[in-house]
Amino acid sequence: MSLFSPSILAADFSNLREEIKKVEKADFLHLDVMDGRFVPNISFGPGLIKALRPYSSLKFDTHLMIVEPEKYITTFAEVGSDLITVHAEVVTHLDRVISQIKDKGCKAGVALNPSTPLNVLEYVLDKIDYILLMTVNPGYGGQSFIPLMFQKIVKLKELIQESNLDIKIEIDGGVNLDNINELSNAGVDIFVAGSAIFKTDNPADTLAKMREKTK
Ligand code: DX5
Ligand code: ZN
Numbered sequence: 086m087s088l089f090s091p092s093i094l095a096a097d098f099s100n101l102r103e104e105i106k107k108v109e110k111a112d113f114l115h116l117d118v119m120d121g122r123f124v125p126n127i128s129f130g131p132g133l134i135k136a137l138r139p140y141s142s143l144k145f146d147t148h149l150m151i152v153e154p155e156k157y158i159t160t161f162a163e164v165g166s167d168l169i170t171v172h173a174e175v176v177t178h179l180d181r182v183i184s185q186i187k188d189k190g191c192k193a194g195v196a197l198n199p200s201t202p203l204n205v206l207e208y209v210l211d212k213i214d215y216i217l218l219m220t221v222n223p224g225y226g227g228q229s230f231i232p233l234m235f236q237k238i239v240k241l242k243e244l245i246q247e248s249n250l251d252i253k254i255e256i257d258g259g260v261n262l263d264n265i266n267e268l269s270n271a272g273v274d275i276f277v278a279g280s281a282i283f284k285t286d287n288p289a290d291t292l293a294k295m296r297e298k299t300k
Pocket of ligand 2: 148257
């Protein structure tokens with residue numbers, strides 16, 4: 086069964102406590118932390134995540150789009166993240182950061198930009214729980230899915246199956262009601278979606294429709 090992680094980046098920031106209630110039937114809440122350095126945009130930090138934590142029973146899926154994430158793993162674990170994902174592009178000692186995340190009792194994810202090859206994960210595969218494939222260039226919500234990422238998903242699925250490991254494929258960017266069925270067939274386990282959920286009149290209903298279109 087597919088899992089869903091709505092991204093609050095597309096929600097109404099002035100009303101987040103109410104916004105997150107609309108997606109209570111999801112599996113995770115996707116929290117996009119952007120620093121204006123790794124990505125051009127600045128979003129929010131641990132204070133906001135801490136403030137939202139009591140108002141949702143979803144697992145918190147924290148996507149760190151920041152440089153030097155190793156300095157903030159403890160902070161993001163302590164504000165209530167269940168899953169912490171770092172970008173392979175900014176981490177020099179990936180193996181060490183993954184251990185840091187797990188030592189804090191969180192699940193560990195590694196994110197790859199669209200242009201980053203899968204082989205950077207070869208020697209950490211046995212340690213990670215989730216691989217987050219960016220299907221747009223990170224930094225903004227509302228961008229279009231990059232078509233070549235279909236092949237990347239299929240290739241990653243094969244790789245995981247060959248290795249016999251229990252790693253989930255999460256994708257992020259440009260997911261919508263029109264492409265979700267095909268993406269599910271390609272092997273995606275967890276869908277992040279921001280605009281396609283929060284920019285609709287009834288996010289709960291849209292989420293239900295998305296579920297119907299996936300395996
Ligand atoms: C992009 C973020 C995404 C973003 C997705 O850098 O990591 O999580 O919210 O937005 P949509 O679903 O609108 O493409
Ligand atoms: Zn994200």
